[in-house]
Amino acid sequence: MNFTNSVVGKKWMAIAGLVWFSYIIFHMISLLIFHQGEQSFNSFYQQLNQHSLYQIMVVFLVMLFSFHVVTAVVRQIANNKSKGRGYKKSYPHEIPRVATWSGASILFIFIIVHVVQLKLFVNDHWYQITVELLSQPLMLAFYLLGVLTLSVHLHHGLSNVLQTLGITQRSYHYLAISISLILFVGFLSILASVAL
Secondary structure, eight states, rough: OOOTTTTHHHHHHHHHHHHHHHHHHHHHHHHHGGGGOOHHHHHHHHHHHHHHHHHHHHHHHHHHHHHHHHHHHHHHHHHHHHHHHGGGOOOGHHHHHHHHHHHHHHHHHHHHHHHHHHHTTTTOOHHHHHHHHHHSSSHHHHHHHHHHHHHHHHHHHHHHHHTTTTOOOOOHHHHHHHHHHHHHHHHHHHHHHHOO
C-alpha cells in the first residue's frame, strides 16, 4: 500500500490521529485527578503504570506517532517535488505553511521531552514530580507552549480529518474548535494550579 499517495496517506494519518486524539482525551481526564490531591493522583498513576494493558497501549501509541510523523514528512516532500519550481511562492504567502510546520515541530519536541521526563522520573511520587517540574519557570513556559501547540494542532487535525472523511458542515468545525478549547483549558488547569 502506497502511503505517500495523497488520499491513502491522508486517510491513514487521520486514523492514527484519531487514535492519538482518543488517548489525549484520556490523558487530560486522568490528569484532572491532580485537583483531587496527592494521594488520589499518585494512586491512580501507580495503578495505571503497573497495568500490562497500559504498557501495550504505550507501544502502540509510539508506533502510531512514528507512522503519523513519517507519513506527514514524506507526503510533504512528495507534494513539494510535484509542485515544481514554477509553483513556489514568495515568503509572505508561505507563512501559514511555515506556521503549521513550526507548530508541528514544537509539538514533536514537546512530546519527546515529556515522554523522556516521565521515563527519567518514574517512581511512586507522581504528584510531587509534577509540582517540582512545573514550579520551574522554564518548564512551566515549555509546557504552556506545548499545550498551546497541541490544541492548535488538534484543531487543525480535527478539521482536516472531518474534511478527509467528507464532513464539511460548518457546525462540525465549530465542534472541533470547542473540543480543542476544552482540552486546552483542562491541561491549562494543571499548569495554573501549580503556578498560582
